[in-house]
Amino acid sequence: MKTLWHEMNRRLLDNEDFILATIVASHGSSPRSEGAHMLIAPDLSIWGTIGGGKLEAEAIQKSRDVFDAKASCIHAFFLTGEEAASTQMICGGEGEIVLDYYDSQNNEQRQIFSALIQNLENGQKAWLITGIMANGRRQQCLVNASKEVVGTFDCEPAFYQKMVDGPAKLSIHSDVLDEMRIFIEPIIKGSELFIFGAGHVSHKLAPIAESVDFHTTIIDDRIDFANVQRFPNSQIVLVPSLEAPMPSLGIDEDSYIVIVTRGHMHDGIILEQMLSKELAYIGMIGSKRKRDLLYKEILSKGVFTEEDLARVFSPIGIAIKAESPEEIAISIVAELIRVRAERHVSP
Secondary structure, three states: OOOHHHHHHHHHHOOOOEEEEEEEEEEOOOOOOOOOEEEEOOOOOEEEOOOOHHHHHHHHHHHHHHHHHOOOEEEEEEEOHHHHHHOOOOOOEEEEEEEEEEOOOOHHHHHHHHHHHHHHHOOOOEEEEEEEEOOOOEEEEEEEOOOOEEOOOOOOHHHHHHHHHOOOOOOOEEEEEOOEEEEEEEEOOOEEEEEEOOOHHHHHHHHHHHHOOEEEEEEEOOOOOOOOOOOOOOEEEEOOOOOOOOOOOOOOOOEEEEEOOOOHHHHHHHHHHHHOOOOOEEEEOOOHHHHHHHHHHHHHOOOOOHHHHOOOEOOOOOOOOOOOHHHHHHHHHHHHHHHHHHHOOOO
8 A cells, every 4th residue: 555655755766856744733623633644746736635625725835935945834724614614614723734845855865764664564663753943944863663763863862862762652743842843753554454254244344444544454264255356455364263363463552453253152262362462443243242142251261351341342333223234344444443543642
């Protein structure tokens, strides 16, 4: 999947300058939340969106000055309800957009993005740290989970060490040092969704989840169901049995788990294995009656507690009276989107 970061790296390698527009502060009601991105080319064409309407038009118009000066800036915006309505938006609000100028001839910039893409491909976390002065001068570096730094960042040693040691928030956030605004953004591969079971619901669920930037992995023991013909954009893991311990799948605290296997027994076996992990989300299909019976059986073994089971979203999905596989899939993805958005809200 081509991400924003891949597109930025491509433009740098192709000697194309651009501006990265990022919403870094948002109050009240605004088109998109903090962390929304849009690339602006010298001809003012765009890639991505920060919400459209007056806000986006302001950013594009301001980018003319940024290109002329080859200097980044922080642009404050304010949208009244009347202005929002005039641009066919139903929301207003205020906040800040960073218009960050990227010079494709800057070799250090290329090195930073080469390392950034390598971290993405390896599934390693990293943080992109950008400092912008009032006069538009900028500096940038990349810090990975091993505290390795690519690029130079000139600031007082104690603050520099603070950035290297403690940037690990899930959402974009900022700090202030003298006259420099510093923006720290997590660089992660994406939302990894592991779907246990390759039946009718999974078949509808995977493409909908992929359309909102979840990377899907399908796990099942039936080759007639778990195959690239049915799931062309998913990673397929064909296991000998759903009753056996699962192989190492790369599941971690940022992973989303959906259990939609073909049977009550399989769901329980998978659930018990997942309960021992720190996860972003774990959901299991089934009625309340089925859930309660399964929970009673799990609790009787004395390994997990009611507190452990309270982490599970079951019955799975937003309550929209879904019945068909398509409707159930939509309700599940809606719940995944909500959980992901809540995790990425700055505390």
